[in-house]
Amino acid sequence: MNNDFNNDTNDLNNTPQPDTEAPQDPGKYQFDQQPGGSFPAPDQNKYQFDPQPTAYTPYVQPKTDTYGPSAQIMGILAIVLSFVCCPIVGIVLGALAMSRAKRSHTELGYETSEGKTGNICGIIGLIIGILGTLFWIAYLGIFGIVFFAELEKALSLALPLL
Numbered sequence: 001m002n003n004d005f006n007n008d009t010n011d012l013n014n015t016p017q018p019d020t021e022a023p024q025d026p027g028k029y030q031f032d033q034q035p036g037g038s039f040p041a042p043d044q045n046k047y048q049f050d051p052q053p054t055a056y057t058p059y060v061q062p063k064t065d066t067y068g069p070s071a072q073i074m075g076i077l078a079i080v081l082s083f084v085c086c087p088i089v090g091i092v093l094g095a096l097a098m099s100r101a102k103r104s105h106t107e108l109g110y111e112t113s114e115g116k117t118g119n120i121c122g123i124i125g126l127i128i129g130i131l132g133t134l135f136w137i138a139y140l141g142i143f144g145i146v147f148f149a150e151l152e153k154a155l156s157l158a159l160p161l162l
Helices: 002-013 067-084 087-108 113-158
Strands: none
Touching (some): 067 087, 087 113
């Protein structure tokens, strides 16, 4: 038993030194070694961290959209007023809704749903307002012609009586 121990220590002393090349055994793994038998040094910066702490960045409140909702309201009012009573007001509100929607887009850098809705409603209100204005001009023109024709006929009948 004591003899086995001595054999184990002799095997340990026969291991190759790092300065000498190890015998090439085709069954063992081979590593890329630098000349002289030593392995390349690991990258020293790979596991180091930055000793300087990063600066605290304060919380910045995101921008709020104030023009988008107002564009949406103006666009809806442009549609309603163009249909109901005054198409000229619908034209003005439609143009204002489109400009506010564009301003909302340029201030925020992206298009919000309210701004997009306001732009679409503004375009629809503008178109309906223009068509309504043309309708009222045509209606008043025809009504005016008919009114004045009837007025002239009534006056021609009434004047001989005087």
